[in-house]
Amino acid sequence: MSKPREDYLSWDEYFMSIALLSSQRSKDPATQVGACIINKKQRIVGIGYNGLPHGCSDKELPWGKTGDWMETKYPYVCHAEMNAILNKNQADIDGGTIFTTLYPCNECAKLIIQSGISKVVYANKKPGSVPAFDASERLLKMAGVIISKFDPPASEKSLKIDLNTGSISLDSSQQKSISKPNPLQNISNDSKIIA
Numbered sequence: 001m002s003k004p005r006e007d008y009l010s011w012d013e014y015f016m017s018i019a020l021l022s023s024q025r026s027k028d029p030a031t032q033v034g035a036c037i038i039n040k041k042q043r044i045v046g047i048g049y050n051g052l053p054h055g056c057s058d059k060e061l062p063w064g065k066t067g068d069w070m071e072t073k074y075p076y077v078c079h080a081e082m083n084a085i086l087n088k089n090q091a092d093i094d095g096g097t098i099f100t101t102l103y104p105c106n107e108c109a110k111l112i113i114q115s116g117i118s119k120v121v122y123a124n125k126k127p128g129s130v131p132a133f134d135a136s137e138r139l140l141k142m143a144g145v146i147i148s149k150f151d152p153p154a155s156e157k158s159l160k161i162d163l164n165t166g167s168i169s170l171d172s173s174q175q176k177s178i179s180k181p182n183p184l185q186n187i188s189n190d191s192k193i194i195a
């Protein structure tokens, strides 16, 4: 016990885990997104997930994706990145990084740029060319924001939180299992993306 623990989360794994955990607060039945902002000193300064604005009832507004636009979730839901930026506990987040479980859309890209964040680390991107993501990339690149795909651990690494016992385990194995589905890589591109 004289040596430090070797099997721990890297900084990026830690911040992305927080984004992933936050996504589990989302009530969106289809897509749960989480975001975590850190400042230049690697301190967490904002967390968010996709959800309805304060005071707007989850029960009264729709969560569907198709049909009459007014009866879908798109005009009502606040994106995870937007909530993380609005919830920040520090005025100046210039030079900060946002960790997000899903590649930010163009509307979130505008907020990211205007808030001074200079790096985006994302875990997943919908496949194919999606206008909201293409426009986002165009804006972020033009503004000099670094876009980086989250670098997953070389070996399998998973966190298990047991809320009944209040325990947590970090499991690592030398080999990546190929049979186990990775929900993060199964995001379909069937949805219309409207911020």
Ligand SMILES: O=c1[nH]c(=O)n([C@H]2C[C@H](O)[C@@H](COP(=O)(O)O)O2)cc1CO
Binding pocket: 028, 030, 031, 032, 033, 049, 050, 051, 065, 073, 077, 078, 079, 080, 081, 102, 103, 104, 105, 108, 132, 191, 192, 193
């Ligand atoms: O940048 C984003 N941030 C974010 O929080 N979201 C949320 C909004 C919706 O609740 C959901 C996307 O809906 P869909 O199920 O159509 O993929 O994810 C979506 C995006 C980009 O699409």
Ligand SMILES: [Zn+2]
Binding pocket: 079, 080, 081, 104, 105, 106, 107, 108, 109, 195
């Ligand atoms: Zn967005």
